[in-house]
Amino acid sequence: MKHGKKIRIALLYGGKSGEHEVSLLSARSILAAIDREKYEPIPIGISKEGRWLPREESLKLLGIEEIQGYLEEGNSERTPLQKNQLRSPAPDGEIQPVSFYFPGDVDVIFPVLHGPNGEDGTIQGLLQLADLPYVGAGVLSSAVGMDKVIMKRLFAQADLPQAKYLSFLRKDLERRLEEVFQEIEEVLGYPCFVKPANLGSSVGISKAKDRNALKEALSLAARYDRKIIVEEYIPAREIEMGVLGNDDPIASIPGEILPGNEFYDYEAKYFDGKSQLVIPAKVTEEEKERLQELAIQAFKAIDGAGLARVDFFIHKDTGEILVNEINTMPGFTPYSMYPLLWQHSGIPYGELIDRLIDLALKRYEEGKSI
Numbered sequence: 433m434k435h436g437k438k439i440r441i442a443l444l445y446g447g448k449s450g451e452h453e454v455s456l457l458s459a460r461s462i463l464a465a466i467d468r469e470k471y472e473p474i475p476i477g478i479s480k481e482g483r484w485l486p487r488e489e490s491l492k493l494l495g496i497e498e499i500q501g502y503l504e505e506g507n508s509e510r511t512p513l514q515k516n517q518l519r520s521p522a523p524d525g526e527i528q529p530v531s532f533y534f535p536g537d538v539d540v541i542f543p544v545l546h547g548p549n550g551e552d553g554t555i556q557g558l559l560q561l562a563d564l565p566y567v568g569a570g571v572l573s574s575a576v577g578m579d580k581v582i583m584k585r586l587f588a589q590a591d592l593p594q595a596k597y598l599s600f601l602r603k604d605l606e607r608r609l610e611e612v613f614q615e616i617e618e619v620l621g622y623p624c625f626v627k628p629a630n631l632g633s634s635v636g637i638s639k640a641k642d643r644n645a646l647k648e649a650l651s652l653a654a655r656y657d658r659k660i661i662v663e664e665y666i667p668a669r670e671i672e673m674g675v676l677g678n679d680d681p682i683a684s685i686p687g688e689i690l691p692g693n694e695f696y697d698y699e700a701k702y703f704d705g706k707s708q709l710v711i712p713a714k715v716t717e718e719e720k721e722r723l724q725e726l727a728i729q730a731f732k733a734i735d736g737a738g739l740a741r742v743d744f745f746i747h748k749d750t751g752e753i754l755v756n757e758i759n760t761m762p763g764f765t766p767y768s769m770y771p772l773l774w775q776h777s778g779i780p781y782g783e784l785i786d787r788l789i790d791l792a793l794k795r796y797e798e799g800k801s802i
């Protein structure tokens with residue numbers, strides 16, 4: 433990047449995962465807020481079929497009508513963006529080359545991709561091989577943060593307090609379903625939560641109150657992933673913390689979710705508008721400090737970078753604080769907790785984008801010095 437020029441930031445969004453629409457919401461929000469005097473955003477959409485789209489189609493994917501303004505090159509003195517070729521499947525299954533603007537003369541990538549093939553280390557590996565700076569966690573921490581089972585095993589090794597859980601493969605449901613039922617009932621009991629191990633935004637999650645509901649919940653989770661996690665029910669307040677930084681991360685103030693539905697599912701998160709986000713959460717100073725401490729420990733346990741949201745339970749009866757999970761690319765929609773937490777912690781949305789880009793560039797430079 434040359435001094436005095438706009439920073440070209442390629443915004444990568446969409447993708448094949450079940451969180452495609454969530455990614456579009458995040459990308460629209462970032463495009464609307466990014467400082468156009470400082471940055472030249474380059475939209476790169478990925479269709480649900482996995483096809484990388486040229487810029488005009490990328491903007492249409494977002495539902496942006498005023499395309500021409502985004503197609504203009506912001507820095508006439510810089511090298512024009514390369515039009516590259518990628519062999520990608522068309523919707524009819526035929527393999528064909530697709531023109532797209534990537535990587536070209538780009539300073540940093542912001543992969544606003546949620547779920548598998550975006551938040552799980554796959555895109556991060558591609559960007560690493562392309563020798564490009566990118567926002568967020570690296571290959572290993574992205575993969576670990578996506579897989580709830582591996583994540584919880586690392587949390588256990590770091591002595592972080594957690595709820596009880598069990599994990600199964602899709603093959604287990606086909607070969608020994610009765611044993612799966614018995615193990616869940618003996619170890620966790622009812623109600624319990626059933627989730628795909630490698631998905632976010634509460635996609636595919638169910639609360640099972642009896643065996644019939646458990647069978648349906650396992651079947652639903654198995655449609656999204658070959659690995660399934662089942663967790664004990666905790667009568668708890670749901671608290672979330674933002675983490676920002678690389679080797680010396682900081683934690684935000686806590687926020688609390690008051691679900692509009694029975695639990696904080698996909699509809700409650702993004703569409704029904706009934707759930708409430710209480711920021712700051714009503715916790716004691718001691719609880720706040722403990723939450724911040726645990727959030728940073730969880731971030732470091734997976735070797736996080738850039739950003740993460742760490743989710744907690746505070747047991748309603750005992751007051752015990754339990755780490756639930758970490759999300760290495762939390763949503764950036766207008767309703768998302770992560771940017772709201774930092775806004776209430778004194779870092780407004782635009783500055784948060786600045787900091788994340790700066791952290792990505794610093795991490796890249798540090799890597800180059802090794």
